[in-house]
Amino acid sequence: MIPLVTIVVLTAMISLLLWAINYNENERLRTTLISDALWVEQTLRFQLSVDEDAIARLALDHAHHQIGLPQFGDRARIHLQNNPEVLSIALFDADGRPVFSVPEGAGSGSGATSPLPNRATAAASVRPIYGPLTKTSDGDLVTSISTALGDGGSVSAVISIRSLIARQIPWWITEKYAVQLVDIDNAVLAEKTRVEPTDTSLTHKISFDPPLAGAWLAISSYRVGGNLSNNLLVAGVLGLSLFAVFSLLVLYRNGLKRQAAEMRLRSEMAFRRSMEESLTVGLRARDHDGKILYVNNAFCQMTGFTAEELTGRKPPMPYWHEDRIAETLARHEALNKGGLKIQSFETCFRRRDGSDLEVQVFEAPLVDAHGRHRGWMGSIIDISDQKRAAEIARVQSQNLQRTGRLVTLGEMASSLAHELNQPLAAIASYAAGSLNLLQSPDCDHRQVVGALEKLSLQTERAGQIIRRIQDFVRKRDPKFQDVELASVIVETASFLEADASNHNATIKVFAPKGLAPVRADRILMEQVMINLMRNGIEAMGGPSARHVRLEVELRQEDDHQVIEVRDSGPGISPTVAGRLFEPFVTSKQDGMGMGLNICRTIIELHHGRLEHRPSPTGGTVFSIVLPVPQPERAAAE
Structure with missing residues (x-):
């Protein structure tokens, strides 16, 4: 509880200090802003007073006939060149018609220079009179300065407020502030700003009426600046405070974290133990010497031994089959020498009650958290x-x-x-x-x-x-041995010669001698050849049929030998062809549909394949493809 109170008090004190520093800094910035705003106002008013004096001198000299129109135009052009915010200067008669203007024709357009709307007010005023703020067609904001003459005429100048603000406000002001001329509703009339100000808390407004009716000069600070020493002080105090808060939090929460970690650890261990005990696959961990480190409940149920009886035990294990102890020890030795790779094998265990248990074992490297190979993790499947x-x-x-x-x-x-x-x-x-x-x-x-x-x-x-x-x-x-397929074909053809004669058929054998033998069961191969050749003989007709010939060909193709049995019968129906090797599917009226299924099973037992296709000359061709084994494969078989 005490650390929490300390943290709250320290946080409150730091917050108060930061607020005081921020308040003082804002007040300093506000004072600077007001000073700069007054400077900007004076600068703009001074420039407008310069334009007023120039217009007034022109009007006075022209009224006293001290200058003519040529001199009037020359002085007006000089003033326009030196003061670009003045767009035009014009001389009007008593009826308001333009007499002379610089530039030429400036006094005749709408929105340009115009005489005073109130002659009595102009005659009574000793200062030039400002007209209302208006927008030109190109979006510029302008106003007029007019001075009355004694004969009822006037001299009028058009002032661009945008140009006035752009020229008279220096760059160092716009680097810190946004300068805007706004109306009473805060709508921007003209401005000079680098970016749009986002913080309006530091804004100072000064009325610019007169000379511009209803206008206010608004100056806003872009950002709150700060002094380096104050910022460093605040940063130092804040850093030390945060470090103190962090230290207190660490001390306070250390005990809670330890308790939570222990609770999570116990929950995780219980959850993993529950998962392991729920598996139906036996798990067994052992070290390099074969000593059992761990067994799960499924493994104990498989073998009939308890975990206490097996854990920590070294080979030979009580569940090893006594006839396979030497084989198992040799396999473990080979496993340790085989490197970090997953290995699988089948073996036989002996249960506690003496019964045999056929299992498949998957051995994977057991690596600890430091990457060290501690032993082997076995998954045992019954x-x-x-x-x-x-x-x-x-x-x-x-x-x-x-x-x-x-x-x-x-x-x-x-x-x-x-x-x-x-x-x-x-x-x-x-x-x-x-x-x-x-x-x-x-x-x-x-x-x-x-x-x-x-x-x-x-x-x-x-x-x-x-x-x-x-x-x-x-x-x-089945007894696999070296069998010459040519002799099998010849003997089978001789065996079926009488049966072929009864069907008005002859058997023609194309079997070259000298081909390499294949690994096969001779009796099973004779069964396949008898079935295929009898099917071909029966497909070509009975005693009343024309004399036909069944062709049996043996040839070598790469590392395979191919036997083809060709008949000239009616062929196989497309509806049956796709399912011909399925059980109980036959193309004969009195067939059982088992012969070809048995033949395919026998050929697949020999690692070959049995296929059929239509013969181009009519009938069907059955092909048997058998591999010619390599010497090492033949020795293994």
Whole structure:
């Protein structure tokens, strides 16, 4: 309370001192203003008296016939040259008509020199008479000075008030003041000013009537000046006072600021703690040695351990999987050597209850307020559900692919039976022939051996057909290895030869040898080729159709190999073309719409792409683009 009272008293004293200094300074300025205003008034009146005397002498000399019109004109011109505020001088007769004027013709225009309106007043006055203030066509403010002659005539001069003020008021007056001639309503009649005065508190007005009826001379100060010593004194007192006030405020508010800062700090810490505990992402801070500095509630809930059990603990951690301790230590060592960059990896933790926890960890540098790298801040996300969902999707995809192969095999049952019948019929024929030879008394053993060798070859052929069918339908995980696509195409074409024959079609293969192998699963690639080639065969018609040809081409393009399957069928409807690879979308009447979807999934699994386009000669072209891996990529896979 005492500092507040002191501040109020000190402020009051300083305010009183400043008011007294300002009052004295204003009074000094007002005195100077009045003195200068009187000087200006005297200067203007003196110049007007000079013009009055000149007019009076001209009138007197002309009335006494001491000068003629030529001498009158010469003296009038000399006066006009020496006193530019006098615009013209004219001589009028008793009837008010101009007799002579300088410059010539000046007395005949409106608003120029004119005789006195009251002859009795002019005759009775020993001094020249002033006319009213009038505005000329060019905006100048003028008045007239007239002196009566004895014969009833008069001598009259036109005075420019603007020129009078502009010439007779020196520059040092206009540097400090705005000089204005105003009427009784403060309307400006004429002025000489550098800028428009904004402060009218320092203004002095002097009546200028006579000689100018209803006119006032107003002089206003541009600004309130000050003396250097007073200003320095005021500045010093004000500076010391402000410093004292500031010191008292600092002392008074220091305790309040400290309390407020502590309150804000507690609130901020509580708010941040609330934010951290509300996160569903686990947070873990550790130093370079792996010692845990901080864990949030979400991380504790993930692992089943409390913050007290984990904070301050060094590796190995209780939530580490015992099978991955060496791997985790190696990863932490690599993290410390990897520099200040964010790293991400997937790993498996072991909960307190012994169950596995699949997580994804994002490690970011932990930098303190001084820019020092204190350790690592980890964000841990539980991805167990995503892993399970991905595994379920993978199994379902494999089942779908196997189902597709079974469906394809079922659709090709008649063709497969026809292909198996050929070696089986040959086996039966060779067996019967061999039996007949053996029963013959003159049996030639060389013929029997030849028949048995041919029987063995047919048996091997039948076995290859059976093994191919078994590999095609067996449930298995994809096995990526080096595969020559040319052999896949040739074997698939041979496998579908009987099916193509049933549709009056032939398969033409353009597959150059010597191309680099690709990383692929041979069985899955055979499934794709069977599906695409059978689609092309079926699209070109059945047994009643004309003889057609299905073309399969393999070529190398940069670091990719391209397989194109071209048919000459009716093509694909535009309404179906855009959605052809979607599930349950088909262009066949009895199709299920799953084959091409499975094919695209298999090709994408091989990091390739499956596309289709209309053939220029009719039909459709399906393109498979597969990358040819670099040696290091092949080794990694």
